[in-house]
Amino acid sequence: MSETVTTTDLLSVRHLSLSFGSVRALQDVSLGLRAGEITAIVGDNGAGKSTLVRCVAGVHQPDEGEIVFDGAPVHFTRPDQARRAGIETVHQNLALVEDLTVWQNLFLNREVTGGFGPFTYLRKRRMRQDAQEMVSALAVNVPAVTSTVRRLSGGQRQAVAICRAAGFSSKLVIMDEPTAALGVQETAKVEDLILRLRDEGHAVFLISHNFDQVMRLSDQVWVMRAGRCVAGRRTADTNAQEIVGLITGAIAG
């Protein structure tokens, strides 16, 4: 590998393996990503990209190997533990509740409350204000934080999901195919948003099938094939042809 795992990484994954029954989804995967960078992970369908990020996000627990985040080994058993550590995920299905409002979704399971014990109540006005700030800080084109998600377009929903991941001082934002379901204009807006996240100091871990997008946005690319991480390149030192070759196996990692 031209780029090896270093100790200064924000996240490093070391020798990760995970099997589902007889299917070896991940085999000895090692990679890292740096703070303030967009790190892309590419590979064919079933190469193990989603499984890998799900391990990092606390959805799956690896059979073997180690995940080091922010200098310390972590063992998440539930997604909210990863969330609390500062790892946010924008899921492919966005994980938004359609009949709740934008602000309710932004603060879902992180509600601002007053009172104590059985007299805990929601501080709705405060959350609405904060939600408005979160949305306008990212200059997101969302009609109003009081409208329900059901009324939003695909791009607006994606923006709300990204907004939720970017808020609450997260250090790492994982994005699984953020523009797969979007049109050209909406894709451009979401890409802007991803770049802005990086400029604000978030590390971004991006799964994408769109090579142009990967070349445009990322600083570092990792390539997965059949459950293994076969190569890593600085985006500046490679090109789309080489990446495609690495994915298909035409170029050995």
Add this chain to the structure above:
Amino acid sequence: MSTTTASPGTWVAARLRNPSFWVEWAAVIGLVVLAVVFTALDGSFLSSGNIRAMLLASAILTILAVGQAFVILTAGIDLSIASVMTFSAVMFGLAMTHGWPLPLACVVALLAGGAFGTINGTLVAKGRITDFIVTLGALSAASGLALILADGKPITVINATLFKLSSGGVGVVPYTFMIAVVVAVVAHVVLFMTPFGTHVLAAGGSVEAAEATGVKVDRIKIAVYLIAGALAGLASILLVARVGSAEPAANTTFLLNSVAAVVLGGVSLFGGKGSIRGPVFGALLLTALANGLTLLGVSQFYQPLAVGIVVVSAAFLTRFEK
């Protein structure tokens, strides 16, 4: 969003064209329509005596409907709610006949209902069995237990306080209806002003989204069935107070009407969307319907038919919402 700049007239027109408006307000509108029709046919419908009778009759159904609403908001259903009420009533009756003080007997009723609800919720959430089957089983089990414990016979409960509870009131408002209103207000506050309430709506709206944000969906499910069970326990006390005895008879009408009230109240059967106000008005509507038909001298046999038609019509309305 554009409605803010439109004139009030077009705003109203827009509201009226929006099917959500009709779903949300179906129960209230239906209640007003019923009141107008029945008053036109029989002037005594809106007499203070009859209003009092209706409020008295609606208290138990209102409490059950609130419990049922919590379960349906999580996209579940509690078919055992009326049988659990019967079981709780028998437990309450037994406690009273064994000379336990009234407050303790009330606690027994609440615990009996709550315990059944917790079992339901645990089987649905942890056992991964369909809510329909779990609560259908609980319906049978609770009725059976009630029959076994009461040996198939009604348990007469004579208590001055209970009598006062079922017959007294302030003006036209009976005490039992006040209890129902307090339950509804507390339920509304819990649903819309606490994190728990938001999580109930989230778990009902999208299990994946709720779990992805760390909401413990299993606990929410258990909690809503516990609420439904405990409210069935509370309703059982009012039932025993009204009837004067704890009868191990099945109360299938209460089950059907509790679901009907929730549907009439605009709560989505797919979960995640609805109110407490809606089911409360749904319960009032169903009570007014039965009362009005009786007042007009229509045979009791026609009431289930009328309820059936009204409920299916309300469910039909929700079809247009999307």
